[in-house]
Amino acid sequence: MQPREDLSRAGERGARLVTGSGVGTDTATALLDALGSEGVRTGAAAAEYRLGDAEPAVVALPRDEEGVSRVLALAWESGLAVVPWGGGAHQTVGRPPTRYDVALDLRRLNGIVAYEPADMTATVQAGIRLADLHTRLGDAGQFWPLDPSLADRATVGGVVAADLNGPLRCRYGTVRDLVLGVRVAHADGTVTKAGARVVKNATAYNLTRLYAGSHGTLGVLLEATLRLQPRPAVEEGWWLAGGTVETCH
Template structure:
């Protein structure tokens, strides 16, 4: 039971179905008993959202881990929700294909958990999010009813694209049991360049140059000095106490395309007063660690707060400086340099974390951006809400929740309502 504990709450029972039909039957059993259900995968993203208001049954889907159908010629795959992304991509690699996702804690994350959490990593700069790659889904509703949305061809939507409804809903609308994706060919060649700068302002010309580049980099990530130190503890990297920011540029594709992007990235960095450059063989080893920087793991909830700021790419330097000066507590952050999304985590007493988050929330809203709490102490979530601004779509989601789960038994309270 200890593995399924959430913020001090433990379930009365755990079920581990081995088929979709068994999972549906578990939900029917829970409906008869009036139990509140929390779906589980690896647990990598269980710290997101509010703590459930009720928690009777943990529904562990990790035994639903089969590849149901792979059509290499059509570039599509259908899988059960409990399969790990790393295992799925290892199987697809035999055909030179992949699902280009790299979410936080991606070595552990299951497909169902990735979709429910709605999180993607640096590769979204080139390929989009899991929502963009999803083409079909099978869901077990709160009463055990199985529904199918979408299909297994890339263009299969007429009317509402219902699979997207369950992306990012944290398992509050239904339990994802199967999913179908469009695939991408793996790049013919791939490399990474890493550049350090003294100030975020110095790095901005490079990130904006990559935003406009016709070669479409796979990812452009900016990391602050503390994030770099976190990487150094896991990997053999040079110490750089004078650098406040590193920028990683990842390229993949045909060799000539990659070579051109590398030349242009180096030229933009030189024009922006680059301080140091890593060897490419070292830089490319960073990516497995990068997506988890700035994210709070479920076991780190106490004393640690993780947030996401959504700004314009041109506001990256301003946002970086705001993160560093909003509080005296230590902050680790990274940013999607071509998208303007910044992930940050801070450690400190509850009052300091609340003040830090409140300042950043006001900063983002004043610039027309958005703010999200991704993990941390429940009192901070309750005080500020999970996200801002609150858009009219929230009322729509509440009505959908009332239709699909009228008794409020799937992850109740996770998004702030029953």
């Protein structure tokens, strides 16, 4: 139990946090207690997470799976709408939210959980940037063969959730082919997993493919196990120029 004076201060912080917003004081106080002051943003900082005409009252920045689960559970209990947020590179892909109370920023979950170069698999947290992942894998001459736009900002969780593919799909396949398993936090904070950390897995239904392209509607991606490939020794490109659009066709 917290001392009475600590609870009082937490309540005052929660009241200041939600002034003029739709998030209740009790929920705001609980978020502050769960994530700390560095894990909650409001005001001008929240405006950076604006989507169209919608702007969150609160931005939650958990540092681990438990924090994500707690934020979702609190939002579930309070009837708040949560929008997962990765790098923000492709946040406008898909339909905009009709309600938007809490932005759930996952960029602090940016570690590599397990990496098996011999098996060419890696399990990573959803908030790791694609560019950072490729830097880490490059030491072993491997990469995750997806090349969506804005790879310097895009996170693995965002790439999977939005089913983002680039030209390399013609050679290596799509997101659904290159994700072996996921851990997901659902709307009430419950955490489940699908797939496995191995390439050959024939257990039950392949729900991993269902989460790819779900845009956060089925849950918040926490981790993904990725199928890797050897990085090509040489990469080349061609530039074709034409005088007009018609001649290019």
